[in-house]
Amino acid sequence: MPLNQALVGKEYPALTMEVDRDAVDRFAEAIAEDGAVFRDAEAARAAGFPEQLAPPTFPTRMQIAVSASIAADPDLGLDYTRVVHGEQAFEWLRPVHVGDVLTAAPRIADVRAKGPLEFLVVESEIRDAAGEVVVRARTTLLSRGPGGGAS
Amino acid sequence: MKTRPRLEDLQIGDTIPTLSKVVRREEVKAYADASGDQNPLHQDDAFAQSVGFPGIIAHGMFTMAHVTKAVTDWVGDPAGLVAMDVQFRAVVFMDETLEAGGEVKAVDPETRRVTLSVWAAVERDEKRVLAVKNSTAVVRLD
Numbered sequence: 261m262p263l264n265q266a267l268v269g270k271e272y273p274a275l276t277m278e279v280d281r282d283a284v285d286r287f288a289e290a291i292a293e294d295g296a297v298f299r300d301a302e303a304a305r306a307a308g309f310p311e312q313l314a315p316p317t318f319p320t321r322m323q324i325a326v327s328a329s330i331a332a333d334p335d336l337g338l339d340y341t342r343v344v345h346g347e348q349a350f351e352w353l354r355p356v357h358v359g360d361v362l363t364a365a366p367r368i369a370d371v372r373a374k375g376p377l378e379f380l381v382v383e384s385e386i387r388d389a390a391g392e393v394v395v396r397a398r399t400t401l402l403s404r405g406p407g408g409g410a411s
Numbered sequence: 412m413k414t415r416p417r418l419e420d421l422q423i424g425d426t427i428p429t430l431s432k433v434v435r436r437e438e439v440k441a442y443a444d445a446s447g448d449q450n451p452l453h454q455d456d457a458f459a460q461s462v463g464f465p466g467i468i469a470h471g472m473f474t475m476a477h478v479t480k481a482v483t484d485w486v487g488d489p490a491g492l493v494a495m496d497v498q499f500r501a502v503v504f505m506d507e508t509l510e511a512g513g514e515v516k517a518v519d520p521e522t523r524r525v526t527l528s529v530w531a532a533v534e535r536d537e538k539r540v541l542a543v544k545n546s547t548a549v550v551r552l553d
Contacts, residue, residue, distance in 0.1 A: 283445070290441035291476035292432055297489055309489075316483065316492050317476045324448045324472075345471040349496035355489050398496075 263371045263378050264337050271367045272333075275326050279360040283321070284314045291315060301358065311357040318356055319364075319386055323348075323397045326366040327382045331401065336371075338380060339403065346379065347400035353393055361389040369398065378403045415487035418552040421518050421525060429512040430481035434469050436505045442473045464502065471499040474509065474531050474542050481511040482529060482548045491553070493524065497546035507533040513548060525550050 281301075288298045293315045296303035301312040331340045356362065363386070370381035379402050386395040443449050448470055451458040456466045475497050483492055503509055513527035527550070531543035 286441065287445040290438055290445040291473065291480065292438065293476070293480055295483070295489070307489075313489050315476065316479050316489070316495075317472060320446050320448075320472045320476075324446060345499055347496070347498045348472065348475055349494070351494040352492055 274365045276363045281358045314356040322364040343401045346402040349398040351396040425515040427485040427513045431510045468502040478511040493549040495548045501542045
């Protein structure tokens with residue numbers, strides 16, 4: 261079933277997440293990020309940051325959650341079990357740090373087909389508690405045809 | 412502390428140091444928990460085999476994190492990373508050696524921004540397989 265093109269531009273409920281130290285520690289550990297500013301508040305402050313930094317791809321936590329909720333929209337017609345991650349873009353306006361309260365406002369930026377593959381593009385603006393944009397994220401999911409694809 | 416690259420010293424075609432690591436099952440499991448991506452493709456060998464892979468695969472974002480680290484390690488300043496756009500073009504299996512690197516494509520003295528092409532690759536069956544290609548990073552060197 262082709263994806264519903266009429267949903268391009270549709271906005272979905274925002275997701276808010278507090279960046280807590282334990283989550284940052286576990287994320288840094290999982291990706292083998294050993295830089296002191298990502299592991300230790302004092303080291304981060306010594307480098308001029310307000311708190312321990314989250315690794316740049318940490319907002320993946322939010323983008324996965326919002327993309328999954330969009331992919332599950334029954335109006336879209338996507339079989340999430342056949343979906344792989346085709347492309348990911350981030351724009352960082354400042355580093356995310358422990359204590360940030362971030363809100364991701366997602367929307368469907370594009371739906372398109374290319375041969376047997378279908379693409380769903382989800383964009384999120386991620387803002388801090390002051391309402392400033394901190395990160396922009398764009399996730400491209402594709403339905404996996406025969407022979408596999410990316411991850 | 413290692414020396415940070417100076418914009419004035421950069422030439423188009425310069426490469427950044429390649430960052431290498433072996434992809435371990437425990438790390439991919441830890442990444443599933445840390446990122447919230449619990450897709451069984453990354454955790455359950457039987458499931459991964461049911462869709463045609465020899466075993467579980469690493470998350471695309473696990474690979475992107477490695478590419479990002481290669482870039483930020485080179486820049487030396489976590490606030491220097493401006494943007495990255497990666498395409499996932501091949502899967503990565505457990506115990507493979509994942510390498511990531513980049514090459515200077517453009518230098519703008521006005522904005523102090525440097526554009527890199529970035530990549531990630533594994534060696535498989537004596538062939539180099541690009542897991543990330545046609546991808547870019549933009550950094551700012553102060």
